[in-house]
Structure formats: structure tokens, C-alpha cells
Amino acid sequence: MKIKLLATALCALMLSAPSWSEQDEADNNVNNGGVSSLRGNVELDTQQDPGRIKQVQRDRPTMDREYVHQPPLIPHQIRHYKVDMDANKCLSCHSWKNASETGGTRISPTHYETRDGMTLSDVSPRRYFCLQCHVPQADAKPLVENDFKPVESLR
Ligand code: HEC
Ligand code: HEC
Structure with missing residues (x-):
């Protein structure tokens, strides 16, 4: 059977x-x-x-923002800047502790907030991987036409 x-x-x-x-x-x-x-x-x-991979632009002054909650664009090279579980190169210049010495902009208080609105004493996990939101720029043609204009108050 x-x-x-x-x-x-x-x-x-x-x-x-x-x-x-x-x-x-x-x-x-x-x-x-x-x-x-x-x-x-x-x-x-x-x-x-x-x-070809586009060349990231040379270091330059900070760039204007186009809307209120825009993550500012990165105005400098980031090659070999490691961000992983063990190290965060960005924070070595941008954390509150290091910013005054390195001349980097301090990350803003929103980077310490959890999704439930609690303020932590160190960077919130949801803001740890900086390149999720902040990107450097290359001189590249837009892939699609875009006529977005920033609001007057930001210009
Ligand atoms: C060696 C120090 C250093 C490191 C490392 C560094 N930065 Fe910066 N960053 C600076 C400095 C200096 C400025 C320019 C500040 C100014 O001109 O006001 C800057 C500017 C910026 C800005 C623009 C801020 C604004 O208000 O427009 C962003 C965004 C930024 N960095 C993100 C990053 C990210 C993300 C990383 C990691 C991938 C990183 N930085 C690594 C020093 C550093
Ligand atoms: C989830 C998206 C996100 C992540 C991840 C993130 N940021 Fe931001 N960042 C923003 C936004 C949005 C702003 C502008 C509004 C604000 O301050 O919240 C900003 C602002 C900034 C500024 C300018 C602060 C100021 O006062 O002008 C710096 C510098 C910066 N971020 C650096 C970093 C670094 C370094 C990391 C990684 C440790 C990081 N950010 C991770 C979204 C993000």
C-alpha cells in the first residue's frame, strides 16, 4: 500500500x-x-x-535647499567613508560631540528622535544610515523632464 x-x-x-x-x-x-x-x-x-559612472563634484560650499524638509545635499566627496554596524565616518565630523572641532554642520535634533517622538541621547537608529537621505551630486542630465520650483520663501 x-x-x-x-x-x-x-x-x-x-x-x-x-x-x-x-x-x-x-x-x-x-x-x-x-x-x-x-x-x-x-x-x-x-x-x-x-x-560610465558619473564623477561626484568637487568639495564646495553648502547647497540651497529646495523645500522645507529636504535633507541637505552633501557638498563634499564621500569616497571610502564607511557607514556600517561598527563605524560611522559621517558622525566623526557631524555628531554634536565632534562638529565644533571639525567644522562639519551638527546633525539637527530630528536625528535623535525615534519614530515615536522620543528624543534619545545618541543618533536614532532610523537616522544612522546617512546616505539613505543625504546624497552627493554629479553633473548629470535629468532622466525625465522636471519643472519643480522651490517656494519663494526659500529663495
Ligand atoms: C572630515 C569631516 C567630514 C566627514 C567625514 C563628513 N563630512 Fe559632511 N561636511 C563636513 C563639512 C566641513 C561640511 C561643510 C559645512 C559648511 O560648509 O557649513 C559638511 C557638509 C555636509 C552637509 C551639508 C549640510 C548643510 O547644511 O547643507 C551634509 C548633508 C553632509 N556634510 C553629510 C555628510 C555625510 C552623509 C557624511 C558621510 C557619508 C559626511 N558628511 C562626512 C565635514 C565632513
Ligand atoms: C531618514 C532621513 C535622514 C537620515 C537617515 C539622515 N538625515 Fe540628516 N537630515 C534629514 C533631513 C530631512 C534634514 C533637514 C531637516 C531636519 O533637520 O530634520 C537633515 C539635516 C541634516 C543636516 C543639517 C542640519 C542643520 O541643522 O542644518 C546634517 C548636517 C545632516 N542631516 C547630517 C546627517 C548625518 C551625518 C546622518 C547620518 C548619521 C544623517 N543626516 C541621517 C534626513 C536624514
């Missing part, structure tokens, strides 16, 4: 799994349907030429 059950189960498995040739055919039919996206008019399974 047991053997019979096992054989039936095996048969069912073999019937339901797609054969390799069926899988190949599915892969060959990956098609963009003629839609050209930001990655160009290439088939979905084709790797687009990635182009």
Missing part, C-alpha cells in the same frame, strides 16, 4: 514540473512589447551597456 502511494505521488510530481525545453522557450519569449523605458529599447533579458 505504501509503495503504491509513493509511486502515485512521484508520477504526479513528474507530470506537474515543467520540462527544461518548456522553460527555455519561456526565457526566449522575454519581450519588452515595444515599450521603451529609461533603460532604453532593449529586451528584458538583455543587459544594457551600463555607461
Whole structure:
């Protein structure tokens, strides 16, 4: 009885799994349907030429903000600045403790707040990975047209 059950189960498995040739055919039919996206008019399974990595701009004075809660843009190089579980290079200049010595801007009080509005005595975990919100700039053309204008009061 047991053997019979096992054989039936095996048969069912073999019937339901797609054969390799069926899988190949599915892969060959990956098609963009003629839609050209930001990655160009290439088939979905084709790797687009990635182009050159843009150069981050040289260190310069701080940049104007475009809206009230904008995370300010990073006005300096950040290559090799490590931010991980053991170290945070950004805080070595921007923490309240180090800012006056290094000339970096102090992180603002919001960086000490938890999502429940509690103020901690050190950087809040949700503000630890600085590059989630702050980014350096490269001289790159916008990918899509954008006519956003900052409000008068910020200019
Ligand atoms: C060696 C010190 C140093 C390190 C390390 C450093 N910064 Fe800075 N940062 C500065 C200084 C100095 C300024 C410019 C302050 C000024 O001109 O008012 C600045 C400016 C900034 C600003 C602009 C602030 C504003 O008000 O517009 C941001 C954002 C920033 N840094 C983020 C970062 C992040 C994120 C990292 C880590 C990836 C980092 N910094 C690492 C020194 C540093
Ligand atoms: C979740 C997004 C987020 C993360 C993560 C974050 N910031 Fe910010 N940061 C902001 C926003 C938004 C502002 C502007 C408004 C404010 O102060 O909250 C800001 C402001 C700043 C300023 C300017 C402060 C001032 O008074 O002008 C500095 C410097 C800065 N952040 C550095 C850092 C550093 C260093 C880290 C990592 C330890 C970090 N931020 C992580 C969102 C973030």
C-alpha cells in the first residue's frame, strides 16, 4: 500500500514540473512589447551597456535647499567613508560631540528622535544610515523632464 502511494505521488510530481525545453522557450519569449523605458529599447533579458559612472563634484560650499524638509545635499566627496554596524565616518565630523572641532554642520535634533517622538541621547537608529537621505551630486542630465520650483520663501 505504501509503495503504491509513493509511486502515485512521484508520477504526479513528474507530470506537474515543467520540462527544461518548456522553460527555455519561456526565457526566449522575454519581450519588452515595444515599450521603451529609461533603460532604453532593449529586451528584458538583455543587459544594457551600463555607461560610465558619473564623477561626484568637487568639495564646495553648502547647497540651497529646495523645500522645507529636504535633507541637505552633501557638498563634499564621500569616497571610502564607511557607514556600517561598527563605524560611522559621517558622525566623526557631524555628531554634536565632534562638529565644533571639525567644522562639519551638527546633525539637527530630528536625528535623535525615534519614530515615536522620543528624543534619545545618541543618533536614532532610523537616522544612522546617512546616505539613505543625504546624497552627493554629479553633473548629470535629468532622466525625465522636471519643472519643480522651490517656494519663494526659500529663495
Ligand atoms: C572630515 C569631516 C567630514 C566627514 C567625514 C563628513 N563630512 Fe559632511 N561636511 C563636513 C563639512 C566641513 C561640511 C561643510 C559645512 C559648511 O560648509 O557649513 C559638511 C557638509 C555636509 C552637509 C551639508 C549640510 C548643510 O547644511 O547643507 C551634509 C548633508 C553632509 N556634510 C553629510 C555628510 C555625510 C552623509 C557624511 C558621510 C557619508 C559626511 N558628511 C562626512 C565635514 C565632513
Ligand atoms: C531618514 C532621513 C535622514 C537620515 C537617515 C539622515 N538625515 Fe540628516 N537630515 C534629514 C533631513 C530631512 C534634514 C533637514 C531637516 C531636519 O533637520 O530634520 C537633515 C539635516 C541634516 C543636516 C543639517 C542640519 C542643520 O541643522 O542644518 C546634517 C548636517 C545632516 N542631516 C547630517 C546627517 C548625518 C551625518 C546622518 C547620518 C548619521 C544623517 N543626516 C541621517 C534626513 C536624514
